[in-house]
Amino acid sequence: MESLLAVSSSLPAAAFSPALLSTPSSSSHILRTVTGAAGTAARAVRCAAAKDSILYALEHDEMFNSAEVIQWESGKSINSIAAAQGIRIRRRCRPRYPSEGTGADKAVPRNILEQIIWDKEVEVSQRKAKKTLHNVIESSQHAPPARDFIGALTAAHGRNGVPALIAEVKKASPSRGVLREDFNPVEIVHAYEKNGAACLSILTDEKHFQGSFENLETVRNSGVECPLLCKEFVIDIWQIYYARSKGADAILLIAAVLPDLDIKYMLRICKNLGMTALIEVHDERELDRVLKIDGVQLIGINNRSLETFKVDTSNTKILLQKRGDTIKEKGILVVGESGLFMPDDVAYVQNAGVSAILVGESLMKQEDPGKAIAGLYGKELLC
Numbered sequence: 001m002e003s004l005l006a007v008s009s010s011l012p013a014a015a016f017s018p019a020l021l022s023t024p025s026s027s028s029h030i031l032r033t034v035t036g037a038a039g040t041a042a043r044a045v046r047c048a049a050a051k052d053s054i055l056y057a058l059e060h061d062e063m064f065n066s067a068e069v070i071q072w073e074s075g076k077s078i079n080s081i082a083a084a085q086g087i088r089i090r091r092r093c094r095p096r097y098p099s100e101g102t103g104a105d106k107a108v109p110r111n112i113l114e115q116i117i118w119d120k121e122v123e124v125s126q127r128k129a130k131k132t133l134h135n136v137i138e139s140s141q142h143a144p145p146a147r148d149f150i151g152a153l154t155a156a157h158g159r160n161g162v163p164a165l166i167a168e169v170k171k172a173s174p175s176r177g178v179l180r181e182d183f184n185p186v187e188i189v190h191a192y193e194k195n196g197a198a199c200l201s202i203l204t205d206e207k208h209f210q211g212s213f214e215n216l217e218t219v220r221n222s223g224v225e226c227p228l229l230c231k232e233f234v235i236d237i238w239q240i241y242y243a244r245s246k247g248a249d250a251i252l253l254i255a256a257v258l259p260d261l262d263i264k265y266m267l268r269i270c271k272n273l274g275m276t277a278l279i280e281v282h283d284e285r286e287l288d289r290v291l292k293i294d295g296v297q298l299i300g301i302n303n304r305s306l307e308t309f310k311v312d313t314s315n316t317k318i319l320l321q322k323r324g325d326t327i328k329e330k331g332i333l334v335v336g337e338s339g340l341f342m343p344d345d346v347a348y349v350q351n352a353g354v355s356a357i358l359v360g361e362s363l364m365k366q367e368d369p370g371k372a373i374a375g376l377y378g379k380e381l382l383c
C-alpha cells in the first residue's frame with residue numbers, strides 16, 4: 001500500500017490544476033506519470049491495462065479519480081484499498097468496460113450511508129453524461145470568487161466568544177423525515193444571516209434530504225454574504241467543480257467514505273479553486289487518518305453515526321480529549337456537528353474545544369429559524 005500511495009503521491013501538483021485537468025495534455029501527463037513509475041515487469045503489465053482503461057475513459061470523455069488510477073496501477077479494487085484503511089462503506093463501482101459486470105448487482109447496502117453512496121454513484125454518472133468534467137471545470141472558472149469560509153468562522157468566534165455557527169438548510173433527513181414543510185431556502189438563509197450565522201450549509205442531495213444544487217445556486221444569488229458549504233456526499237471530483245460552479249465556497253468530504261488518497265487529491269482541487277474542505281470524521285480511526293494528511297485546515301466531528309443514526313455529543317469531547325493537542329499544534333479548526341439543541345449543548349462542545357458548530361434540525365424545526373439561533377445559544381449573536 002505504501003508504494004502505491006508513493007506512486008500516486010508522486011503526481012506533480014501541476015497535474016491537479018484545473019487548467020491542466022481541463023486539457024488532454026494533463027490526462028496524458030498523469031498517464032505518463034503512472035506508467036513511468038512502474039518498475040517491474042508485473043507492474044508494467046498492470047500499467048498496460050491501466051493505459052487501456054485510461055484511454056477508454058478519455059475516448060469517452062470521462063475523467064478518472066485518483067482511487068481509480070491506483071486501482072488500475074495496483075490491480076486492487078477501490079473497496080479493498082478502502083477496507084485496508086478501515087473504511088466500512090463499500091463502493092458499488094461502475095464497470096470499467098461496458099461488457100464488464102460490477103459483480104455487485106445482487107448486493108444490498110449494509111446501512112443508510114452505503115445506500116446514499118450507491119445512489120450517489122448512479123446520480124453522478126448520470127450528471128456526468130449530461131455535463132462532462134471538461135464542461136463543469138469550464139463553468140467553475142466563471143463562478144464569482146470563493147469566499148473565505150474559515151475566515152468567517154474565526155471572525156465570528158472572536159466576536160461572540162462562543163463557537164461560530166454554520167446554520168444548515170435541510171428540508172428533510174433520513175433519520176428524521178421531513179423537518180420543515182414550509183421550506184423557503186432564501187427566507188431561511190436571510191433569517192440565519194440576520195441573526196448571527198457565520199456560514200451556511202446547504203444540503204444538495206435530492207433523494208435522501210430533499211435538497212438541490214438549485215437551492216445552492218438560488219441562495220448564492222440571493223444576496224447573502226455568509227460563505228456557503230455545499231453539503232454533499234462527494235465521491236467524485238466532478239461534484240467539487242459542480243459545487244463551485246453553483247457558488248459553493250466550501251465542500252464536505254466524509255472520511256467514512258473517501259480513502260486517504262481521494263481526500264488528498266480533493267483537497268488539492270479545493271485549494272486550486274479557493275474552496276475550503278470540511279473533512280468530517282466520526283471516530284478515532286478516521287480522525288487519525290485525517291490528521292496524517294497535509295493541508296487539512298477544518299475538521300468536523302460528527303456526533304451522529306451515519307451508519308446507525310445514533311447521536312451522542314460526548315463523541316466530540318472524547319475525540320478532542322484524545323487528539324486535541326495534535327489538532328491545536330497543527331492549527332486545525334474543529335466544528336462540532338449534529339445533535340445540538342440547547343445552550344448547554346453548545347457550552348458542552350465549546351468546553352470540549354470546538355471553534356464552530358454545525359446545526360440543522362434544532363433550527364429548521366422552529367417556526368422562525370432565525371430567532372431560534374438566540375434560543376440555541378442562550379443569547380443573541382453579534383453579526
Ligand SMILES: O=C(O)c1ccccc1NCC(=O)[C@H](O)[C@H](O)COP(=O)(O)O
Pocket residue numbers: 112113168170173174175176302304306337338339340358359360361362
Ligand atoms: O441527518 C441525518 O439523518 C443524516 C443521515 C445520513 C447521513 C447524514 C445525515 N446528516 C448529515 C448531518 O450530519 C447533519 O445534517 C448535520 O451535522 C446537522 O445535524 P443536526 O443539527 O442534528 O440536524
